[in-house]
Ligand SMILES: Nc1ncnc2c1ncn2[C@@H]1O[C@H](COP(=O)(O)OP(=O)(O)O)[C@@H](O)[C@H]1O
């Protein structure tokens with residue numbers, strides 16, 4: 001008696017469970033389809049505005065194509081790459097870019113962290129501090145660049161006078177230092193804002209617990225705050241490194257690439273637009289693209305930076 | 317290990333909020349003291365001042381006989397357990413527990429041993445290499461305890477350490493907190509808003525309200541001799557019944573009928589300068605089904621008849637709820653209590669909870685004759701909340 005009564009519900013639940021599975025996967029498929037539809041416009045636009053130019057420059061980079069000699073255009077394979085990679089100008093530009101990037105991002109990180117800590121802890125005038133610190137970031141880079149140039153030019157600028165009337169922008173190393181200063185001045189606030197978002201992720205209780213566990217302010221910062229905000233730091237570094245690597249406007253205004261201060265972007269511009277050499281210029285842009293991709297790859301794969309927008313929370 | 321003394325400690329927050337007022341508290345070495353009170357009464361603030369996480373506005377804090385007002389938390393040698401557990405998410409269980417030892421530059425072998433010992437006590441040995449995010453609430457709570465005990469601090473401070481656990485786990489952990497504290501014999505200050513936790517855990521309970529200590533003493537003493545209406549209503553579950561009453565010619569007149577005051581209560585009232593209108597408080601267990609009480613007791617106590625509104629049978633006894641017509645007792649203390657429990661329902665009468673013997677014949681919806689022990693009533697002054705029948709014994 002009791003046997004049959006207990007068995008019955010089980011028999012009844014079997015088909016229900018099976019049906020449920022089908023319904024669920026159907027719903028899931030519809031959901032995925034909807035996902036594709038929602039992504040499609042953005043994906044098509046992306047392909048049109050970035051995918052196509054990339055493919056086109058790769059195609060151009062495989063040709064001898066100089067607008068000054070249009071009838072000598074022909075497919076030459078990787079010859080352009082050999083030319084560029086054998087050029088001392090290119091390697092100088094790579095070095096200049098790398099040095100500018102590493103030094104300016106490093107300084108921005110330290111200063112930005114300081115600024116972020118001040119803004120985070122500030123009890124009064126928080127809004128005012130935030131607004132004023134963002135002013136440099138809000139100014140158009142070209143305009144700021146000209147201000148820096150005039151300031152450093154003997155005769156017109158106060159900074160040049162402070163430097164003893166030396167024309168600092170006419171020598172390689174001093175000029176690069178001025179460029180770094182201009183870059184740091186412009187983007188530290190941006191770094192600070194990104195880092196402040198990270199600081200907000202550190203729960204107050206954790207810092208209190210660390211204080212109780214015997215950690216002083218510096219130990220709390222190094223052993224608790226930094227590890228917890230590491231993802232935010234890496235994202236900030238990734239953004240800024242990619243950005244800094246493509247440095248153009250400040251250099252364009254301050255030195256115009258003279259005295260071997262060209263960055264890779266500057267050199268590419270000079271070849272492509274000024275020199276009208278589409279083949280060599282495209283080759284350089286492809287190389288820049290590869291380097292930027294490599295930087296992003298290193299950050300994401302090796303340091304485990306969460307790629308912007310990659311959030312496995314919603315994935316199944 | 318050390319004694320902790322709070323000498324007229326006051327806390328005023330920068331925004332002017334007076335969170336704690338002149339708290340005097342002497343905690344003996346090895347004692348387990350509970351700070352209890354409704355949320356916002358200043359328990360955490362008091363604890364944070366002992367910890368050094370909040371500055372003391374006025375008064376002195378001494379640990380082991382030494383003034384520590386100006387000392388940083390790390391120099392006070394006190395461990396704290398937080399309600400949120402505050403585990404370091406980037407460290408494993410083992411690293412979390414070892415953290416205070418590493419900061420104290422303890423050598424590696426000792427760290428290993430102490431962490432292993434603590435893990436043993438807390439049953440965490442198999443989880444040492446996991447990250448906090450992968451642990452259950454109860455396990456996280458134990459890691460937080462572990463981090464506190466590895467160091468052998470002078471004292472433990474715990475701020476609602478069990479509040480984030482579900483009811484069943486809370487009861488289990490309550491027992492183990494008590495066991496660990498006894499085992500280690502470390503001075504402990506424990507904050508909770510749960511009166512059951514307060515009653516079951518501590519050697520001594522400090523009841524706070526609005527930043528002021530209302531009463532302190534052993535749990536049983538607070539239950540039997542509350543100093544005022546607030547403590548009387550806060551301690552005990554189900555809580556004490558309060559009924560407005562008037563005093564005249566050694567008789568107490570209320571909706572529960574008229575009773576003659578017993579000699580004991582009369583003596584207590586003599587020195588108390590009692591007003592005419594009072595609030596009478598009776599604990600549920602001091603009621604009984606009148607048919608189960610012998611005749612002499614019946615005439616000495618009070619008797620009333622009312623319809624049983626709800627009857628809950630617990631097996632060992634029965635809880636009978638009544639709703640008597642009349643005005644509810646009103647006082648500032650009772651209003652505070654109601655605010656805490658979120659009980660702002662005006663039931664339009666005096667509700668009464670009584671605990672009757674299992675053999676009682678009371679039935680839901682039917683009138684029942686109920687007796688109460690006239691010698692167990694407590695009388696309160698409605699204007700000050702003071703217990704007029706308070707006695708040290
Ligand atoms: N940082 C603060 N600034 C101002 N007022 C506070 C602060 N922290 C707590 N308070 C106030 O102090 C009182 C006591 O708070 P708290 O000690 O946290 O209470 P409890 O732990 O008993 O719930 C509350 O009224 C609260 O609003």
Ligand SMILES: [Mg+2]
Nearest residue numbers: 359360361475
């Ligand atoms: Mg609290």
